[in-house]
Amino acid sequence: MEERRAEEQPRRRSDGERTHAAILDTAMRLASVEGLGSLTIGRLAKELGVSKSGVFAHFRSKERLQLETLAAAGEVFEREVLEPGLKAAPGLARLQALCEAHLSYIQRGVFPGGCFFAQVLAEYDAVSGPIHDEVADGQGGWFGLLEQEARTAQQAGELAAGVDPVQLVFELAAPVELANYLSVLNRDPRFVERGRRAVRERLAQAATSPA
Amino acid sequence: MEERRAEEQPRRRSDGERTHAAILDTAMRLASVEGLGSLTIGRLAKELGVSKSGVFAHFRSKERLQLETLAAAGEVFEREVLEPGLKAAPGLARLQALCEAHLSYIQRGVFPGGCFFAQVLAEYDAVSGPIHDEVADGQGGWFGLLEQEARTAQQAGELAAGVDPVQLVFELAAPVELANYLSVLNRDPRFVERGRRAVRERLAQAATSPA
DNA sequence: CCTACCGATCGGTAGG
DNA sequence: CCTACCGATCGGTAGG
Numbered sequence: 001m002e003e004r005r006a007e008e009q010p011r012r013r014s015d016g017e018r019t020h021a022a023i024l025d026t027a028m029r030l031a032s033v034e035g036l037g038s039l040t041i042g043r044l045a046k047e048l049g050v051s052k053s054g055v056f057a058h059f060r061s062k063e064r065l066q067l068e069t070l071a072a073a074g075e076v077f078e079r080e081v082l083e084p085g086l087k088a089a090p091g092l093a094r095l096q097a098l099c100e101a102h103l104s105y106i107q108r109g110v111f112p113g114g115c116f117f118a119q120v121l122a123e124y125d126a127v128s129g130p131i132h133d134e135v136a137d138g139q140g141g142w143f144g145l146l147e148q149e150a151r152t153a154q155q156a157g158e159l160a161a162g163v164d165p166v167q168l169v170f171e172l173a174a175p176v177e178l179a180n181y182l183s184v185l186n187r188d189p190r191f192v193e194r195g196r197r198a199v200r201e202r203l204a205q206a207a208t209s210p211a
Numbered sequence: 212m213e214e215r216r217a218e219e220q221p222r223r224r225s226d227g228e229r230t231h232a233a234i235l236d237t238a239m240r241l242a243s244v245e246g247l248g249s250l251t252i253g254r255l256a257k258e259l260g261v262s263k264s265g266v267f268a269h270f271r272s273k274e275r276l277q278l279e280t281l282a283a284a285g286e287v288f289e290r291e292v293l294e295p296g297l298k299a300a301p302g303l304a305r306l307q308a309l310c311e312a313h314l315s316y317i318q319r320g321v322f323p324g325g326c327f328f329a330q331v332l333a334e335y336d337a338v339s340g341p342i343h344d345e346v347a348d349g350q351g352g353w354f355g356l357l358e359q360e361a362r363t364a365q366q367a368g369e370l371a372a373g374v375d376p377v378q379l380v381f382e383l384a385a386p387v388e389l390a391n392y393l394s395v396l397n398r399d400p401r402f403v404e405r406g407r408r409a410v411r412e413r414l415a416q417a418a419t420s421p422a
Numbered sequence: 423c424c425t426a427c428c429g430a431t432c433g434g435t436a437g438g
Numbered sequence: 439c440c441t442a443c444c445g446a447t448c449g450g451t452a453g454g
Contacts (some may be wrong), residue, residue, distance in 0.1 A: 113337035122333030126324035174385035
């Protein structure tokens with residue numbers, strides 16, 4: 001028997017699921033600014049106007065809250081960076097599109113504190129534990145994807161034979177990363193433009209024909 | 212009347228000054244790993260085997276402790292990066308030496324969590340206040356120094372006339388920054404080598420004669 | 423989802 | 439530098 005839900009469409013998700021998602025949404029915004037370690041259950045509760053144990057019940061430990069927040073930010077990254085970037089054709093075009101999507105996501109201020117993963121990377125790079133490991137995995141996956149596109153580009157003759165794909169990806173990701181930190185630090189989007197220029201010039205230099 | 216101090220040389224500094232310096236030393240190490248915001252007076256006290264108020268008395272507020280820790284880290288940076296880098300002749304040689312000194316300081320693990328300023332940059336880029344402002348000033352000063360050397364190099368004909376000194380410094384600093392984060396994240400010094408290679412190649416490309 | 427509570431720790435103060 | 443203390447907040451639990 002089908003239930004009639006015409007008037008209730010926005011409620012296909014249960015209230016509990018919607019609250020859960022709302023908590024994670026606030027948690028992502030807070031953590032992008034102040035860090036995942038500064039997230040506190042009480043602070044989130046106040047921000048959302050619910051009781052502390054009301055928030056706690058959704059996660060059962062602070063670490064699970066942190067890990068779920070990280071996973072939720074991963075979904076945002078996929079939607080805002082991977083999805084638009086992957087629309088480009090494999091190879092050089094896609095490599096450039098992924099870098100540009102990353103820069104655009106920084107420039108648009110998808111997270112108020114800049115790139116969520118740049119924040120937690122710096123925060124957990126020297127701290128062992130499950131968050132460190134998740135961040136390292138995510139970072140490795142992102143670079144791996146870029147390297148794959150660089151190899152595809154090279155096999156297609158779009159990149160010079162002498163180019164090292166791993167080194168190239170390092171040199172493309174570096175200005176994007178710095179653009180994020182400096183644009184947030186100085187509240188100046190011109191740093192994103194510097195990153196964009198660096199990426200374009202590095203790609204043009206590695207390409208077999210002028211871009 | 213001169214006091215005889217032959218046996219007491221290491222005590223030219225008073226006990227209070229030595230304790231103060233010892234607290235800051237521990238604070239720098241802790242903050243480079245866990246962040247300046249995670250510094251707590253109680254934690255420092257335990258680490259040093261003194262009472263909480265014993266530590267507190269040296270700084271009178273947490274913010275002063277943080278700002279003094281930041282200033283102490285600045286002195287380390289001057290000693291470990293600026294001083295060796297500035298020994299090189301002004302211009303291209305010095306620009307390269309400053310980048311190399313920065314990479315070496317990362318690779319040597321002067322701070323256990325990697326570059327102290329990379330840590331606090333990411334931590335405070337989106338958080339307003341005196342720490343943010345100090346970090347922004349320090350970052351601006353460092354880039355300004357590098358840009359000055361780039362201009363000197365260009366005026367001396369060591370860099371091509373078409374090179375934008377500000378953009379060049381951005382593109383030199385970016386791989387150093389990423390090298391820091393990735394070498395710490397993956398506990399793998401080969402990322403420092405990637406940064407070094409990127410800096411060398413970028414400088415060689417900007418130079419008027421092959422390096 | 424709530425109130426009420428636990429022990430631990432926070433930054434900071436008083437008084438010595 | 440110490441002990442002793444303050445109110446606030448932490449993560450988490452009990453019981454509903």
